[in-house]
Amino acid sequence: MKQVSFSQLMTYVRCPEHWLFHYKLGLKRNPRKVFKHGFALHETFAYHLDQKKKDGKGLSAGEAKEFFADVFLQAMEDYKQELAAARPYLTREYLSKERQISLNNLVDTGMRGIETYYKKLNPFIKPDLVEEAFEFSASKNVKVIGRIDLTDKKGVIYELKTTRRSPNMQDIRSDPQLALYQLGYHSIAGKYPKAISKDYIVLSKNNSKIVRFVVVRPFVDKATVLRNINSIMDAIEHNIFYCMHPAESWLCSKEWCGYYTLHQELKKLGSEKFMAKYTPR
Numbered sequence: 295m296k297q298v299s300f301s302q303l304m305t306y307v308r309c310p311e312h313w314l315f316h317y318k319l320g321l322k323r324n325p326r327k328v329f330k331h332g333f334a335l336h337e338t339f340a341y342h343l344d345q346k347k348k349d350g351k352g353l354s355a356g357e358a359k360e361f362f363a364d365v366f367l368q369a370m371e372d373y374k375q376e377l378a379a380a381r382p383y384l385t386r387e388y389l390s391k392e393r394q395i396s397l398n399n400l401v402d403t404g405m406r407g408i409e410t411y412y413k414k415l416n417p418f419i420k421p422d423l424v425e426e427a428f429e430f431s432a433s434k435n436v437k438v439i440g441r442i443d444l445t446d447k448k449g450v451i452y453e454l455k456t457t458r459r460s461p462n463m464q465d466i467r468s469d470p471q472l473a474l475y476q477l478g479y480h481s482i483a484g485k486y487p488k489a490i491s492k493d494y495i496v497l498s499k500n501n502s503k504i505v506r507f508v509v510v511r512p513f514v515d516k517a518t519v520l521r522n523i524n525s526i527m528d529a530i531e532h533n534i535f536y537c538m539h540p541a542e543s544w545l546c547s548k549e550w551c552g553y554y555t556l557h558q559e560l561k562k563l564g565s566e567k568f569m570a571k572y573t574p575r
């Protein structure tokens with residue numbers, strides 16, 4: 295039986311080309327300070343929520359800030375090494391953009407985000423499942439594995455994200471990530487969740503805020519989700535890795551995508567030559 299992770303599926307949904315670079319060819323994306331920042335925040339909230347599940351309190355806001363700063367500074371040591379290893383492939387423009395991102399600003403922004411979370415969200419979240427592993431079969435041949443970040447004791451799934459752009463009103467009923475979580479939750483709890491809350495901490499140096507999108511009734515269409523998973527597996531098997539974004543999309547930009555240089559090279563060489571050059575021997 296083939297096994298596919300939740301992260302692999304979500305990578306393919308967001309960008310099939312990214313899947314090709316990362317999972318098939320094993321190419322590393324360009325290191326970025328903001329990736330390390332996001333990682334440190336994720337680790338901080340995951341640790342706090344796990345502790346809160348155990349003792350009802352978790353970290354205080356001050357402890358969470360310290361934890362975040364430690365993880366971030368440690369991650370920045372990795373960043374320096376990754377940057378040194380990738381330097382021959384990085385453009386001067388890229389390096390200059392990275393240099394302009396101030397560590398102090400990133401730390402301050404992280405602190406503001408943590409404060410906002412503690413004021414506006416923390417009192418309402420009573421963790422039940424935290425980073426809980428799940429698995430389910432998508433077909434006779436495909437097993438999906440993953441982890442649910444957070445649920446509460448009332449059966450609500452929380453998806454906590456940090457972002458720098460205020461998100462637009464979304465239809466979370468059609469969010470593939472949440473659709474997968476519902477099946478994951480069912481495989482653990484034997485029932486579907488009562489509600490789903492997608493909570494964004496919008497990071498800003500002066501005015502961080504929380505934006506929430508909540509649905510109170512689950513929206514599982516299990517057959518469609520399973521069909522989509524199997525279609526992705528078929529596409530991967532047949533080497534279908536198109537860039538699905540509109541021309542001039544901000545997603546496919548030097549600033550945002552850590553694979554931008556490879557994306558340009560793929561466009562220039564074409565798929566066959568690119569795969570011949572980068573397929574591991």
Ligand code: SF4
Nearest residue numbers: 309312537546551557
């Ligand atoms: S440049 Fe665009 S298509 Fe290419 S990996 Fe990045 S987001 Fe995907």
